[in-house]
Amino acid sequence: MIEAYDEDYCPNNQVTYFEITNGKPRSCSLSSGNLCPTGFTCTVVRHIVTSDKSISRCCGRNFGCPQNSAAQINPITDSYVSCSITSVNSCQSGFACVRSSTFDTSICCSETNSVLDTFCPTGKPLNNGATECSEKLPCPNGYVCVTNENKNYCCPSHEQVCTLPREIGSCWRKKIKLSVTRYYFDTKTGTCRSFNYSGCGGNDNNFRTLDQCDGFCLARKFLFIVF
Known part of the structure; x- marks a missing residue:
C-alpha cells in the first residue's frame, strides 16, 4: 500500500x-x-x-474563486467563464456566479460551501439560494433577509450566529500554515475582533470584513440587511 x-x-x-x-x-x-x-x-x-x-x-484552477472552489473552464479559451451576478443561469449547473478576487469581473465558480458563504454576511442561505423576502415578507424564524447584488437571501440570524464561539477551522496543513484574516463577535467584550481562519470548517461566527461583523452582530433588532 x-x-x-x-x-x-x-x-x-x-x-x-x-x-x-x-x-x-x-x-x-x-x-x-x-x-x-x-x-x-x-x-x-x-x-x-x-x-x-x-x-x-x-x-x-482557481482564477480568484473562493476557498475550496474551482473555476468553470471554457474549453475554447482554456480560461475562466465570465458571468453576471444579476442574470439567472449565467453559469452551468454546479457553478455559481461569484466576484473574482483576482480579476475585476465575476466568474463561474464551483458551488462548494465557500461559494455559498459569499451570499450571506456569514453562513449559508436558506435553501442554498435566493428567495423572496423583504421587510413586509420576513424570513422564517432563525433567518434574516439580506440583499446582495440585487438579490434577496434568507441568511442565518444574529441569534444563530453571534453567540457562537470563535473557531479557527480545520484546514491547517502539517508543514505550511495558510490562513486568512476573519472577524468574529466576542460576546465577552461585545465587539468584533479579528482572528486567523484556517480556510475551512469552523462555524458561522466568521465574517470576511470588520464592517460585516459590526453591521450584523451589533444590529440586534433588524429585519433587513444590505451588504
Missing part, C-alpha cells in the same frame, strides 16, 4: 480540494473515474519511484 502525505498538493498553480470535515487533501483514483467535486479533476501529483503507482488529488 502506498502512503499519501498531506503535503502532496496539486501541481502547476492548480488548487487542491480539501475535505471540509478534516482539512486534508482529497485523494482520488484515476481508474475509478472522477470522484472529485464539480470543477475539480483527479490529477496525479506524485509518482512512486520504486513502483508503477502514484498519488492523485482533486485539482482545479
Whole structure:
C-alpha cells in the first residue's frame, strides 16, 4: 500500500480540494473515474519511484474563486467563464456566479460551501439560494433577509450566529500554515475582533470584513440587511 502525505498538493498553480470535515487533501483514483467535486479533476501529483503507482488529488484552477472552489473552464479559451451576478443561469449547473478576487469581473465558480458563504454576511442561505423576502415578507424564524447584488437571501440570524464561539477551522496543513484574516463577535467584550481562519470548517461566527461583523452582530433588532 502506498502512503499519501498531506503535503502532496496539486501541481502547476492548480488548487487542491480539501475535505471540509478534516482539512486534508482529497485523494482520488484515476481508474475509478472522477470522484472529485464539480470543477475539480483527479490529477496525479506524485509518482512512486520504486513502483508503477502514484498519488492523485482533486485539482482545479482557481482564477480568484473562493476557498475550496474551482473555476468553470471554457474549453475554447482554456480560461475562466465570465458571468453576471444579476442574470439567472449565467453559469452551468454546479457553478455559481461569484466576484473574482483576482480579476475585476465575476466568474463561474464551483458551488462548494465557500461559494455559498459569499451570499450571506456569514453562513449559508436558506435553501442554498435566493428567495423572496423583504421587510413586509420576513424570513422564517432563525433567518434574516439580506440583499446582495440585487438579490434577496434568507441568511442565518444574529441569534444563530453571534453567540457562537470563535473557531479557527480545520484546514491547517502539517508543514505550511495558510490562513486568512476573519472577524468574529466576542460576546465577552461585545465587539468584533479579528482572528486567523484556517480556510475551512469552523462555524458561522466568521465574517470576511470588520464592517460585516459590526453591521450584523451589533444590529440586534433588524429585519433587513444590505451588504
